[in-house]
Amino acid sequence: MSTEPAASTLARPRTRPAWHVATVAETRRETPTAVRLVLDVPTWPGSEAGAHLDLRLTAPDGYQASRSYSVAASTPAAPGSPGQVVLAVDEVPDGEVSPFLVRDVRPGDQLELHGPLGAFFVWRPGQSTRPVQLVAGGSGVVPLYAMAAAHAAAADETPFRLLYSVRTPDDVWFADELAALAGPTLALDLVYTRRAPEGTADVVGRLTRESFAARVLPAAERPRVYVCGSTGFVETVAGWLQELGHAAGDIHTERFGGLT
Amino acid sequence: MSFATRGFSGRRRERDDRLPPGQTLVQDWPVLSAGPTPQIDTGDWALTVRDETGTEHRWSWDELLALGVEDVTVDIHCVTHWSRLGMEWRGVSLDKVFEDVESEHEFVMAHSYGGYTTNVPLEDLLDGKAWVAVEADGAPLDPEHGGPARLLVPHLYFWKSAKWLRGFTMMPDNEPGFWEQYGYHIYGDPWKEERYW
Numbered sequence A: 001m002s003t004e005p006a007a008s009t010l011a012r013p014r015t016r017p018a019w020h021v022a023t024v025a026e027t028r029r030e031t032p033t034a035v036r037l038v039l040d041v042p043t044w045p046g047s048e049a050g051a052h053l054d055l056r057l058t059a060p061d062g063y064q065a066s067r068s069y070s071v072a073a074s075t076p077a078a079p080g081s082p083g084q085v086v087l088a089v090d091e092v093p094d095g096e097v098s099p100f101l102v103r104d105v106r107p108g109d110q111l112e113l114h115g116p117l118g119a120f121f122v123w124r125p126g127q128s129t130r131p132v133q134l135v136a137g138g139s140g141v142v143p144l145y146a147m148a149a150a151h152a153a154a155a156d157e158t159p160f161r162l163l164y165s166v167r168t169p170d171d172v173w174f175a176d177e178l179a180a181l182a183g184p185t186l187a188l189d190l191v192y193t194r195r196a197p198e199g200t201a202d203v204v205g206r207l208t209r210e211s212f213a214a215r216v217l218p219a220a221e222r223p224r225v226y227v228c229g230s231t232g233f234v235e236t237v238a239g240w241l242q243e244l245g246h247a248a249g250d251i252h253t254e255r256f257g258g259l260t
Numbered sequence B: 001m002s003f004a005t006r007g008f009s010g011r012r013r014e015r016d017d018r019l020p021p022g023q024t025l026v027q028d029w030p031v032l033s034a035g036p037t038p039q040i041d042t043g044d045w046a047l048t049v050r051d052e053t054g055t056e057h058r059w060s061w062d063e064l065l066a067l068g069v070e071d072v073t074v075d076i077h078c079v080t081h082w083s084r085l086g087m088e089w090r091g092v093s094l095d096k097v098f099e100d101v102e103s104e105h106e107f108v109m110a111h112s113y114g115g116y117t118t119n120v121p122l123e124d125l126l127d128g129k130a131w132v133a134v135e136a137d138g139a140p141l142d143p144e145h146g147g148p149a150r151l152l153v154p155h156l157y158f159w160k161s162a163k164w165l166r167g168f169t170m171m172p173d174n175e176p177g178f179w180e181q182y183g184y185h186i187y188g189d190p191w192k193e194e195r196y197w
Ligand SMILES: Cc1cc2nc3c(=O)[nH]c(=O)nc-3n(C[C@H](O)[C@H](O)[C@H](O)COP(=O)(O)OP(=O)(O)OC[C@H]3O[C@@H](n4cnc5c(N)ncnc54)[C@H](O)[C@@H]3O)c2cc1C
Pocket: A052, A067, A068, A069, A070, A071, A088, A089, A090, A091, A092, A093, A094, A095, A096, A097, A098, A099, A139, A142, A143, A230, A254, A255, A256, A257, A258, A259, A260, B028, B030, B080
């Protein structure tokens, strides 16, 4: 039973994490509660799809706060062109860092980044031909969007499927980008928990094991599964996947925090 | 190279000397795991220590508890930047577990149900520094937090405190475990911010 977590892809060379200074190039509303930050990072070495970084803020008196954020998109620095990193941040009510990033950050502001981090929750083109099932809850779509984009950029033909649970149509992150990626090699399936788009027959409500099972690749196809979202969402989905027959070693998870 | 970010003052500001650099005090208990949460019944659970001769020392759940469960109050520090201070645990000291294990080897690989591993020098597990924890916050350890039993090595970053513990293997060299092969630090001292390498 005890499937070892895939440790076979380990020995590959890896970009060592390092400190970087980032300058905010652009801030954009992503959803009513989230912002997209486009950062210029002159020293960014590039990162794999699914990786994250630590973002550190320092107050004038030296007080510091660090939090992890997934890389939605990035371009490595090259001679004559600075690297770029795109993050997307949801405001956690009463949080210390996320309300600052969502409300207060402006173009020109400088932040410190440490990364890239996380070599396990990543997707690499050509790594395997087994189909891939992505499961996102809310902000958890960030690293999965990065994987879907990398998959398209590499013209990789591995079948990809993304199940994305959001509250309402206004809460879809990377809505335009995902719509553009959807097609023959990416099946996109949005689940609305509070309100569906007007004029559609989409059922509204939280996922159940049955509605979930009907919308993901069956265990018989042996997909590699990546699940990301709040801790409660990931716990629930990972439990269902195992009950549906997916091997523990095929289920990669990233828990963003919180309880629900 | 740190500089102040415009407009940031910070809200939490616990300036407790027990907080290592880069850590934020939390009251809840976040979860860091690479996969699904294994569900292990204490009736099926066992702890095994395997030495270089291949000899296995084995304890069932009841046998482990019979070694003596003690109260432990410690601070824990997760690599994802949160810490909890003065957290109350109950567990069995690893001094008791390793008492009859004869080994020349100085390093240990901790193994979990679910296949995860993490490496720790033996000296970091002895002399009252580490436990097999079975309770936290006054209740049996939840599966999410590594129950029924997890390693507790509070002086190292918390990924070293392997969840769903099922045993130890003695090693001649400090081989990296699962998390360490994915870039987490080979030792993990939170006071030196040994997060990644
Ligand atoms: C590997 C990794 C990648 C991440 N990537 C992203 C990302 O791409 N985008 C993003 O928006 N966030 C991401 N997060 C979450 C992020 O690191 C912070 O936890 C989040 O922004 C809250 O920080 P804060 O300082 O505002 O809240 P804090 O002041 O740290 O916490 C306030 C309260 O909110 C709770 N809380 C913390 N996180 C959440 C959450 N996600 N949902 C509900 N409650 C929460 C805390 O437990 C606490 O009780 C990621 C986390 C990890 C571990």
